[in-house]
Amino acid sequence: MLQAILIGLIGALGQLDSVIGSLYTFRPIVTGFLVGVVLGDIKTGLILGATLELFFIGSISMGAYIPPDALVGGVLATAFAIHGGLGVEAALALAMPIAVISMGFKNVIYALTTAICAKADDYAAKGNTTGINVIHFGISGIKMLNAFAWCFLGYYLGADVVVNLICGLPEQIVTGLEIAGGILPALGFALLLNMVLNKRSLPYYFLGFVLAASFDASIITVLIIAIIIVVAIWERSKGKEADVNEDF
Amino acid sequence: MKTSNDGKKLTKKDLQEIAWRSLPLEASWHYERQQHLGFCFSLQKALKKIYEGQPEKYIDALKRHTGEFFNTAPQAQPFISGLVCAMEEENAAVDDFDVSTISAIKVALIGPCAGIFDAIFLSTIRIIGTAVGASFCMQGNPLGVAIFLLAYNVPAFICRFLGVGLGYHTGAQFITNLEASGMLGKFKDAAALVAMMAFGWMTKNYVGLTLGYTFGPEGAEMTVQGVLDSIIPGLTSLGLVWLFWYLLTKKKMSVMVALVLTVVFAIAGTYLGIF
Numbered sequence: 029m030l031q032a033i034l035i036g037l038i039g040a041l042g043q044l045d046s047v048i049g050s051l052y053t054f055r056p057i058v059t060g061f062l063v064g065v066v067l068g069d070i071k072t073g074l075i076l077g078a079t080l081e082l083f084f085i086g087s088i089s090m091g092a093y094i095p096p097d098a099l100v101g102g103v104l105a106t107a108f109a110i111h112g113g114l115g116v117e118a119a120l121a122l123a124m125p126i127a128v129i130s131m132g133f134k135n136v137i138y139a140l141t142t143a144i145c146a147k148a149d150d151y152a153a154k155g156n157t158t159g160i161n162v163i164h165f166g167i168s169g170i171k172m173l174n175a176f177a178w179c180f181l182g183y184y185l186g187a188d189v190v191v192n193l194i195c196g197l198p199e200q201i202v203t204g205l206e207i208a209g210g211i212l213p214a215l216g217f218a219l220l221l222n223m224v225l226n227k228r229s230l231p232y233y234f235l236g237f238v239l240a241a242s243f244d245a246s247i248i249t250v251l252i253i254a255i256i257i258v259v260a261i262w263e264r265s266k267g268k269e270a271d272v273n274e275d276f
Numbered sequence: 277m278k279t280s281n282d283g284k285k286l287t288k289k290d291l292q293e294i295a296w297r298s299l300p301l302e303a304s305w306h307y308e309r310q311q312h313l314g315f316c317f318s319l320q321k322a323l324k325k326i327y328e329g330q331p332e333k334y335i336d337a338l339k340r341h342t343g344e345f346f347n348t349a350p351q352a353q354p355f356i357s358g359l360v361c362a363m364e365e366e367n368a369a370v371d372d373f374d375v376s377t378i379s380a381i382k383v384a385l386i387g388p389c390a391g392i393f394d395a396i397f398l399s400t401i402r403i404i405g406t407a408v409g410a411s412f413c414m415q416g417n418p419l420g421v422a423i424f425l426l427a428y429n430v431p432a433f434i435c436r437f438l439g440v441g442l443g444y445h446t447g448a449q450f451i452t453n454l455e456a457s458g459m460l461g462k463f464k465d466a467a468a469l470v471a472m473m474a475f476g477w478m479t480k481n482y483v484g485l486t487l488g489y490t491f492g493p494e495g496a497e498m499t500v501q502g503v504l505d506s507i508i509p510g511l512t513s514l515g516l517v518w519l520f521w522y523l524l525t526k527k528k529m530s531v532m533v534a535l536v537l538t539v540v541f542a543i544a545g546t547y548l549g550i551f
Contacts, residue, residue, distance in 0.1 A: 046303050047300045047303045048299060049298075049299035049301075049432075050299075050432075051432075052402070052429075053425065057406065057421060057424050058421055058424070074413040074414075074416050074418060074420065075414055077413060077421075078413035079482075081410060081413075082478070082482050085403070088398055124535050125532070128532060138305075138307050139307070141304060142306045142307060152335070152339045154335075160317070163304065163313065165303055165304075167306075168304060204543030204547075208541075211483070211542060213483045214483045214516035214519075215534055215535065217479060217483065218521040218523075218524055219531065220403070221521045222521060222525050223399065224471060224472070225521075229465070229469050232468075232472040233473070233475055233479075235473055235476060236476025237477065240479075241508050242509070245477070248408070250473050251474060254470040261466070261469075262466070
């Protein structure tokens with residue numbers, strides 16, 4: 029019970045992110061760690077959190093796109109997996125369905141929010157900033173309550189059900205899930221690729237890949253090489269533009 | 277647009293307060309007007325000071341910023357707030373100021389600002405932070421969480437606190453200069469280059485599928501994985517990412533369908549002994 033409340037609070041804390049500056053504390057890499065702390069297995073929490081972060085890497089709100097809810101999906105999938113000792117694969121398979129369902133309910137809240145926000149115009153007309161701010165922060169309170177309810181109830185009511193369900197599966201299906209777990213990050217990456225892909229930077233994607241594949245380069249090595257290339261390109265273009273634009 | 281440098285009412289402290297008050301920008305986000313209340317919240321104190329002794333204009337300004345749609349990258353919002361304050365000040369100083377220019381400049385700025393800052397923060401810094409942070413977390417090191425958060429937020433706070441002053445003092449001119457110099461495009465290209473290299477690295481290291489299927493004569497069996505690895509290690513990972521990319525963008529497959537297909541494929545493959 030106490031653990032379930034704490035899991036719920038992690039959800040609320042993740043939602044608080046929008047009040048404290050959109051710091052991205054609601055992402056699975058952060059919540060996974062916190063769930064690990066609550067359930068007494070920090071190492072697994074970190075690994076699950078990082079894996080789910082990669083899986084949800086393309087699920088971000090850019091512009092007005094509302095992505096699957098990586099907060100509730102990440103918290104519950106990590107909590108279920110640690111609770112039942114299920115492993116990364118099960119967490120990956122569970123996270124997206126949970127995130128999509130939670131997103132659906134969130135949309136209902138957003139619709140409700142629109143109705144409440146209309147009241148803010150009346151307060152503005154009276155110069156009542158307190159009224160405007162009560163609405164502004166009150167709404168985030170509603171959202172926090174929603175995230176708390178999902179994570180708390182999901183864990184309190186669902187943890188044993190989900191774990192028993194998965195543990196009762198035949199061995200070959202479990203192995204199949206493990207394999208799917210290896211494949212699924214590719215799906216998350218494809219979503220991100222869809223957002224960031226452009227022809228000019230595409231060769232550098234393959235350069236980063238080859239450095240990792242053929243030379244086993246670390247991420248730091250790859251970043252240093254990337255910065256060297258950027259500087260080299262800037263230096264060259266500087267030489268070309270020197271006559272045209274003396275300011276740079 | 278002209279913003280004269282004399283007669284500025286807001287002090288450095290006032291501007292910093294705008295930056296602090298910009299933190300809860302997305303607290304009441306919703307579909308219709310999105311960040312409008314958060315934007316209004318960031319300006320309230322400054323507007324009160326700007327319109328001291330002009331209650332009607334003050335209420336007009338509150339109505340303006342509460343009522344109007346607003347949505348941009350959180351890191352860019354203080355810049356826009358600063359710029360809007362400079363214009364509100366002009367409105368306070370003269371009687372026949374056309375307030376519709378304030379709304380117009382807001383509308384003109386939110387899109388490009390979101391584009392630039394999302395490209396920098398979401399598509400670049402976040403990916404690099406994730407790549408480095410996750411590599412620590414995968415080994416069970418909580419330092420990875422701190423790296424992820426600091427990588428993303430230290431630049432974000434710098435942008436907020438520098439941005440508000442830039443917006444207030446140099447205003448729209450800053451954007452015009454930046455565009456004219458071509459620096460913006462160069463910067464975006466550079467950011468994309470670094471992000472894509474990190475992303476390529478992640479494709480090799482964070483997607484894992486091993487094909488256990490063997491073929492060839494007994495005693496000299498070869499594994500499919502062995503053959504692929506001898507070409508380039510990690511070729512299966514690369515292939516998978518692009519296969520999903522093709523299905524999602526070219527075939528318009530939904531993420532859930534792709535997820536279910538993957539699980540079905542993996543289980544079927546296990547029964548058939550492909551893996």
